[in-house]
Amino acid sequence: MPDPHAATAPPARHPGAWALILAVPAACALALAYVGGWLSPQRLTPRRIVDQFQQNAGVHPGYRRNHAKGVCVAGYFQSNGEAAPYSVAQVFAPGQRTPVVGRFAIPGGNPYAPDGSVPIRSMALRFALANGQQWRTGMNSMPVFPVATPQAFFAQLQAGQPDPATGKPDPKKLAAFFAAHPETAAFRAWAKTAKPSASFATDGYWSLDAFVFTGPDGQRHAVRWRVVPEAVDATGAAAPAGQPDYLDADLRQRLAQGPLRWKLLVTLANPGDPTNDATKAWPDDRRTITAGTLVVDSEQAQDSGPCRDINYDPTVLPDGIAISDDPLLPARSAAYADSYLRRTSEEAHLPGTARVDTKPQAEAHP
Amino acid sequence: MNNTTGLFALPARILHWLMAAAILAMLFIGVGMVASVSERHAWLLRIHKPLGIAILLLAVLRLAVRLRNPPPPLPADLPAIQKLAAHASHWLLYALMIAMPLVGWAMLSAGGYPVMLGESLRLPPIFPAGPVAFAVLRHLHGWLAMLLFLTFLAHLGAALYHGLIRRDGVLASMVGGRRQS
Numbered sequence: 001m002p003d004p005h006a007a008t009a010p011p012a013r014h015p016g017a018w019a020l021i022l023a024v025p026a027a028c029a030l031a032l033a034y035v036g037g038w039l040s041p042q043r044l045t046p047r048r049i050v051d052q053f054q055q056n057a058g059v060h061p062g063y064r065r066n067h068a069k070g071v072c073v074a075g076y077f078q079s080n081g082e083a084a085p086y087s088v089a090q091v092f093a094p095g096q097r098t099p100v101v102g103r104f105a106i107p108g109g110n111p112y113a114p115d116g117s118v119p120i121r122s123m124a125l126r127f128a129l130a131n132g133q134q135w136r137t138g139m140n141s142m143p144v145f146p147v148a149t150p151q152a153f154f155a156q157l158q159a160g161q162p163d164p165a166t167g168k169p170d171p172k173k174l175a176a177f178f179a180a181h182p183e184t185a186a187f188r189a190w191a192k193t194a195k196p197s198a199s200f201a202t203d204g205y206w207s208l209d210a211f212v213f214t215g216p217d218g219q220r221h222a223v224r225w226r227v228v229p230e231a232v233d234a235t236g237a238a239a240p241a242g243q244p245d246y247l248d249a250d251l252r253q254r255l256a257q258g259p260l261r262w263k264l265l266v267t268l269a270n271p272g273d274p275t276n277d278a279t280k281a282w283p284d285d286r287r288t289i290t291a292g293t294l295v296v297d298s299e300q301a302q303d304s305g306p307c308r309d310i311n312y313d314p315t316v317l318p319d320g321i322a323i324s325d326d327p328l329l330p331a332r333s334a335a336y337a338d339s340y341l342r343r344t345s346e347e348a349h350l351p352g353t354a355r356v357d358t359k360p361q362a363e364a365h366p
Numbered sequence: 367m368n369n370t371t372g373l374f375a376l377p378a379r380i381l382h383w384l385m386a387a388a389i390l391a392m393l394f395i396g397v398g399m400v401a402s403v404s405e406r407h408a409w410l411l412r413i414h415k416p417l418g419i420a421i422l423l424l425a426v427l428r429l430a431v432r433l434r435n436p437p438p439p440l441p442a443d444l445p446a447i448q449k450l451a452a453h454a455s456h457w458l459l460y461a462l463m464i465a466m467p468l469v470g471w472a473m474l475s476a477g478g479y480p481v482m483l484g485e486s487l488r489l490p491p492i493f494p495a496g497p498v499a500f501a502v503l504r505h506l507h508g509w510l511a512m513l514l515f516l517t518f519l520a521h522l523g524a525a526l527y528h529g530l531i532r533r534d535g536v537l538a539s540m541v542g543g544r545r546q547s
Contacts, residue, residue, distance in 0.1 A: 022523070
């Protein structure tokens with residue numbers, strides 16, 4: 001750009017100066033692009049994880065990209081005060097009753113999957129503490145997670161992508177994945193004998209990831225939690241064969257008789273117990289306290305229920321509970337946020353987001 | 367204008383450089399955390415919220431400082447189009463440094479999240495919860511961030527242009543010290 005005022009301010013027409021004026025902002029832009037992952041498509045990002053869910057199960061506008069099929073529930077948590085010495089979270093204060101909005105679901109991105117297609121059920125909870133803080137948790141009905149890292153989780157998703165020819169995952173790819181990931185052994189041993197339950201009410205649900213409690217004395221305690229059902233299977237109760245949607249009906253029927261209850265158990269780690277590896281259960285003899293009772297007394301369809309617009313991000317925690325060094329937790333938070341933005345954008349019918357087909361998206365990353 | 371020193375007032379200069387660092391860091395933190403699945407995601411998010419509110423407070427303070435201490439006038443010989451660009455981009459920067467934290471705060475409110483600035487410090491919601499509002503505000507937050515970054519790049523390029531090509535004292539008025547004129 002020529003300077004029309006050369007007389008008053010002698011211009012430095014040095015090409016180096018112009019180069020600097022262009023180079024400095026360009027370097028800033030490049031740095032931002034690098035941090036944003038735009039220069040490294042191979043980097044694992046939340047978007048790639050959620051895209052892979054869409055590759056595996058199709059795009060179902062408005063639904064969660066994982067655990068898409070589910071039902072809203074509500075109730076409360078009644079604390080007995082036994083966890084209060086370990087965590088200052090108000091939810092654990094003696095006698096404290098905290099309202100809960102929850103969600104039962106089955107894993108996978110297909111909201112129409114038959115209930116019997118997987119042996120896993122999940123329970124997500126949002127505790128709304130009286131002080132305005134929240135505790136959100138997403139738990140699964142298995143004692144260990146198959147993998148320990150987001151990278152391995154992504155590899156598992158890729159291996160499970162249906163082959164377009166058969167509509168089913170390629171057994172060879174799955175076998176290769178499990179061979180390359182021996183940490184999945186404990187999960188596979190569980191899965192071998194696990195059967196799809198006939199009811200959400202008779203399952204227990206594990207936090208899987210480790211968290212850190214902080215007590216009133218400032219002491220930190222590595223913990224995992226789980227809920228254990230009061231309801232037990234009727235003898236020989238099995239998932240009804242050939243029926244795709246029995247879990248919702250079962251839940252409604254049970255709630256018509258009265259509330260359902262789970263004990264909330266908190267297990268305290270011993271020094272040296274792994275907090276960064278959800279594939280490893282802690283030994284059975286670890287100190288376990290019963291923090292109180294979760295009471296579920298109503299249910300509502302997920303497309304209109306209060307759980308619909310809740311992102312059950314397990315890193316939304318009250319004072320007194322914090323995330324551990326478990327690498328799955330930040331990845332869950334990041335991927336859930338991406339899924340939440342997609343489905344709320346679809347609900348808002350924002351341009352470019354309202355997808356009506358159920359085919360995998362072409363825009364998905366390779 | 368009653369600014370005769372040719373310099374921005376000292377509080378304005380301190381606020382400018384402090385906020386420059388904070389806002390630039392904030393843009394990188396925001397872009398980095400939404401693209402990360404590692405533990406970086408968690409700790410960047412922990413910085414992002416309190417830093418955003420800090421920027422909001424500093425921006426309000428800075429507006430007050432600016433009203434009390436008018437900035438030095440632009441060089442009289444600056445072409446009108448550049449004067450216009452300078453004024454427009456500065457008011458855009460002010461608008462964005464106030465809007466960004468408010469949109470982020472409103473977006474978390476609309477998403478039903480507790481707006482936690484630390485382990486126990488919580489801000490009240492400033493927007494009713496709802497998925498449509500959340501989606502709109504979340505996208506707005508991202509687009510405004512891009513606009514802020516582009517405005518920053520233009521601001522940076524213009525500052526260098528004043529300092530290296532025109533050498534008209536505009537850059538020096540914010541850097542402080544020697545003024546060429």
